[in-house]
Amino acid sequence: MFSKILLAIDGSEHANRASKSTLELVIQLGNVSITILHVSTSAPSRRELLQTNFDVHSLLENQAHRIVRETEDAFKSVGILYTFQVALGDPATEIIDRAKEGEYDLIIMGKRGLDPLRQVLLGSVSQKVLQHAPCPVMIVK
Numbered sequence: 001m002f003s004k005i006l007l008a009i010d011g012s013e014h015a016n017r018a019s020k021s022t023l024e025l026v027i028q029l030g031n032v033s034i035t036i037l038h039v040s041t042s043a044p045s046r047r048e049l050l051q052t053n054f055d056v057h058s059l060l061e062n063q064a065h066r067i068v069r070e071t072e073d074a075f076k077s078v079g080i081l082y083t084f085q086v087a088l089g090d091p092a093t094e095i096i097d098r099a100k101e102g103e104y105d106l107i108i109m110g111k112r113g114l115d116p117l118r119q120v121l122l123g124s125v126s127q128k129v130l131q132h133a134p135c136p137v138m139i140v141k
């Protein structure tokens with residue numbers, strides 16, 4: 001039923017829990033393709049651009065790899081292959097667009113993220129993805 005999964009990671013404890021659940025699900029399901037996606041919300045600074053010779057993609061990718069390292073390490077440690085993607089912009093919009101373009105059949109994410117102070121059940125990214133996603137969404141508590 002689920003053969004192409006998109007896992008959205010912002011580096012939060014909630015997202016790390018979502019990656020643990022994803023790992024368990026992937027082990028149970030077997031033949032699944034999994035993509036780890038991080039959306040960067042701030043464009044590189046002028047100094048960073050100059051330092052990297054305006055290679056924006058590598059810059060974003062390196063920053064994102066640092067943020068999703070825990071998830072990548074967990075997948076590697078059990079030998080699960082994955083694809084890594086980085087995007088720049090509004091996280092919910094990017095997650096929804098990628099899910100549509102890539103024809104994913106499941107999105108997995110945390111219920112809250114890096115700003116869990118407000119007393120609401122779901123973060124704004126989870127809420128928007130849940131509302132507009134083209135496929136089922138698994139929100140990990």
Ligand SMILES: Nc1ncnc2c1ncn2[C@@H]1O[C@H](COP(=O)(O)OP(=O)(O)OP(=O)(O)O)[C@@H](O)[C@H]1O
Nearest residue numbers: 008009010039109110112113114115123124125126
């Ligand atoms: N920049 C991002 N890139 C990838 N996934 C993200 C990103 N931001 C949030 N997510 C996903 O959405 C989940 C919920 O985070 P969300 O941002 O909605 O909550 P929050 O940070 O607590 O609240 P808010 O951002 O609305 O103040 C995260 O656990 C993660 O799975």
Ligand SMILES: [Mg+2]
Nearest residue numbers: 113114115123
């Ligand atoms: Mg957030």
